[in-house]
Structure formats: structure tokens, C-alpha cells
Amino acid sequence: MAATNIPTTTTTTTTVPPLFISTATLHSLITHKSLIRHLKSTLPSLSTTTNSPLRHSHQTTPSSSFLLMPSWSTSPSFPYLGVKLVTHHSNNSTLNLPGVHAIYVLFNSITGQPLASIDATELTLYRTACVSALASSYLSREDAETLVMIGAGSLAPHLIKAHLTIRPSLKRVLVWNRTVQKARTLVDELREEGGFEGVCFESNGCLEEVVRVGDIITCATNSETPLVKGEDLKVGVHLDLVGSFTHSMRECDDEALRRGRVFVDNEAAVVEAGELVGAFERGVIRKDEIVGDLVELIKGEKFGRKDSEEITVFKSVGSAVVDLLTAQKVYESYLDNQSG
Incomplete structure (x- = not known):
């Protein structure tokens, strides 16, 4: 090595x-x-x-x-x-x-x-995206077709490419960003770059609409107000939360966590991520309801996706x-x- x-x-x-x-x-x-x-x-x-x-x-x-x-x-x-x-x-x-x-x-x-x-x-962009994709290989459906990218910053193209690498079944990528033009620019850049045969790239200005159709939803934002609402998640979706690393930051609401089986990249997520810390404080979920971490998934000590209908959630904060x-x-x- x-x-x-x-x-x-x-x-x-x-x-x-x-x-x-x-x-x-x-x-x-x-x-x-x-x-x-x-x-x-x-x-x-x-x-x-x-x-x-x-x-x-x-x-x-x-x-x-x-x-x-x-x-x-x-x-x-x-x-x-x-x-x-x-x-x-x-x-x-x-x-x-x-x-x-x-x-x-x-x-x-x-x-x-x-x-x-x-x-x-x-x-950092490479490692963050690859951690998400590695987790997705255990938690998303093998037949996932639509990837939703929430956020169009510097991490977004890495997340898209990493998820496409791990799930060749993906045929459609939808990008949403608060600034609509940034989403359009990212889509244009990905189309121009090429290398994604058979994949359709689109931007969409309606957040609720893209969330409802996503088979894999990956979020990379600095949002302090929930963007992904649990009531909008479709059956069988995998939700990948990357952006938050402080108590004030939240990319999804409590309902999304309540509906899903929640995994983390490492133990730091349960004390740093705003979505999880807030949910613990409000009694939505307990710490012992976090199913497992990435290492446990890789080792097979914890089972990932159990069936095609369950909702899975992966929260990462990064690790040294x-x-x-x-x-x-x-x-x-x-x-x-x-x-x-």
C-alpha cells in the first residue's frame, strides 16, 4: 500500500x-x-x-x-x-x-x-463526492434512473460524476439551485464536457418538483432552512446530505429523517450536522436509531438497502x-x- x-x-x-x-x-x-x-x-x-x-x-x-x-x-x-x-x-x-x-x-x-x-x-471535492458515491453503492437502488443535484457550487459536478460512476443506470440528471442561472451554467458545462453517454442533463427551477422525481437526491448547499421536505420524497429514494457541518445548517426537514433509515460517514456527524443534532433535540429520532456508518457498510456489519421501497439517508460531514x-x-x- x-x-x-x-x-x-x-x-x-x-x-x-x-x-x-x-x-x-x-x-x-x-x-x-x-x-x-x-x-x-x-x-x-x-x-x-x-x-x-x-x-x-x-x-x-x-x-x-x-x-x-x-x-x-x-x-x-x-x-x-x-x-x-x-x-x-x-x-x-x-x-x-x-x-x-x-x-x-x-x-x-x-x-x-x-x-x-x-x-x-x-x-476535498474529490473525497467528499467519492464518499457519497461509495455510500450510494450500498444505499441507492441499483436501477436508479434520475439523479437530482441540489446546489450548483464547486462540489456539484464532482457529486454528479461520482454518482454516475457508481450507478451507470442513471439516465437523467436534474440540477436545482437558488440562482437559476448557476444551475443552467452547470448543465451547459456538463453537456459540453461530454463523457456521459446516454445521460440527459437538465436544470429545473422548481425544488419540490425535482425532489418528487429523484431516485437519488444529493445536496451540497450552505442552507440553514430545510430544502428537502420529507413529504415530497418518493418511495425508494436515496437522500445524500453533504452540505451541513454546523448546528445551524439544515438541508432536509425532520420528516425526511423520520421516514428514512439514516446512515452517517463517521461518528462526528451525530454531533456536528444540524439536521441530526436538531432532530435529536426535538425527539424526532434518537442517536441509537442511526443505523450505521460507512465503514460498517463496507465491512458488511450493517445492511444497506433492504428493498426497493425503503427510503435511505446518508449524512456526511467529512473525516480526517x-x-x-x-x-x-x-x-x-x-x-x-x-x-x-
Whole structure:
């Protein structure tokens, strides 16, 4: 798993300058398909040998925050330590800038040597989308045909591509955004990019209408008022909630959670996500009613979708261990390309 030319003993005296891996380079090193496969194969085993404290989150202004997400391995076969530094500025859309910016710093966990600095804005988009798609492979219907994308920010195209990768049955993608033109622009870009044979891309300005037809609904917004109403969800839908990571943020209402079997990416979701925290406080669901997490799904310790009619919900807030695994994949792919 670890690259063979990474120093793994404290006797190593060679000092190699750390790499800088830009966004442009990162695009050439991973795909949604390769990262989904990597997370599926490595996350279950490494989650038990990796320390990932709850993220440090600091409110810097009423509309912005600064987050630190450290993680390190205790396994000699995976000699990595890393931290992601993230800024979140919710008003950046007015400046035509992404709301999230990040950088990842990767070290050798045995020697402490810095290995790479990675432009992690795009790394975060890849890992977030691939976590959602990986969960969807267990929770959505195999015959799902319509994907609804709520939100048209920088994460939206990654979520769409990742879900299309995991569910080739999807034939229709509907995009909704509060600013209708942003949804139209995203649809035009996806059509122009191509590579999605047989998939129809559309924008729609009626939120209730798109929610009612979705087989998979994925949300990536900063909303503090519920967008997805449980009463609008059709039988058999899978609801993927990505945007919220504070108590004030909510992308769905209580009824959506009440109707669904709820899964999370990791334990942080039950203390950070506004949808879940609020539902616990209001007595809509209990913490022990959360069915399981992503690792339990991959290991088969918890069953995903049971039948074609049940509603499933997946809430993710991100985790430092997934960041570490994504950084590892990028770094080792870079070394492989150089040696090849």
C-alpha cells in the first residue's frame, strides 16, 4: 500500500524536498472511479490504526470559519501523518469564488519528514463526492434512473460524476439551485464536457418538483432552512446530505429523517450536522436509531438497502482519515508516474 521509496526507518539520512502537488497535477493523478475503489479497499482496515481527533473548528467571522483536520497512522505499513487546513467563507459565491479553500500537508509518520503539500480545495471535492458515491453503492437502488443535484457550487459536478460512476443506470440528471442561472451554467458545462453517454442533463427551477422525481437526491448547499421536505420524497429514494457541518445548517426537514433509515460517514456527524443534532433535540429520532456508518457498510456489519421501497439517508460531514487516504493516493500516484 505504501510506496516503496518512502523512508520507513529513523536511520534514513537522505532529505528529499517536499513536493507541491497543484490542482492541475491532481486531476491527472486520480479519478472518481479510482478513488472510490481505493477508499473501499483501504478504509475498513486503516480506520482501526489511524488516529483522527474531531476537527478543530473556529468561527472567524459570522460568515466564515477555519478548520483543522489532523490524522496519523500507527501502522508501520502505512507511514503517514497529515493535516488539512480549511477555510469556509459562505459569501464567496457573490465573488464567484469557491466557498471552501484548503491545503493538505503530508508527512512521514515514522521520520516526521514532510512529503508533500497538496492543493486540497480540489482534493476535498474529490473525497467528499467519492464518499457519497461509495455510500450510494450500498444505499441507492441499483436501477436508479434520475439523479437530482441540489446546489450548483464547486462540489456539484464532482457529486454528479461520482454518482454516475457508481450507478451507470442513471439516465437523467436534474440540477436545482437558488440562482437559476448557476444551475443552467452547470448543465451547459456538463453537456459540453461530454463523457456521459446516454445521460440527459437538465436544470429545473422548481425544488419540490425535482425532489418528487429523484431516485437519488444529493445536496451540497450552505442552507440553514430545510430544502428537502420529507413529504415530497418518493418511495425508494436515496437522500445524500453533504452540505451541513454546523448546528445551524439544515438541508432536509425532520420528516425526511423520520421516514428514512439514516446512515452517517463517521461518528462526528451525530454531533456536528444540524439536521441530526436538531432532530435529536426535538425527539424526532434518537442517536441509537442511526443505523450505521460507512465503514460498517463496507465491512458488511450493517445492511444497506433492504428493498426497493425503503427510503435511505446518508449524512456526511467529512473525516480526517478519508483526507489522509486521499492524500496518500495522490502522493503515491505522483511517485508512480515519476518512476514510470
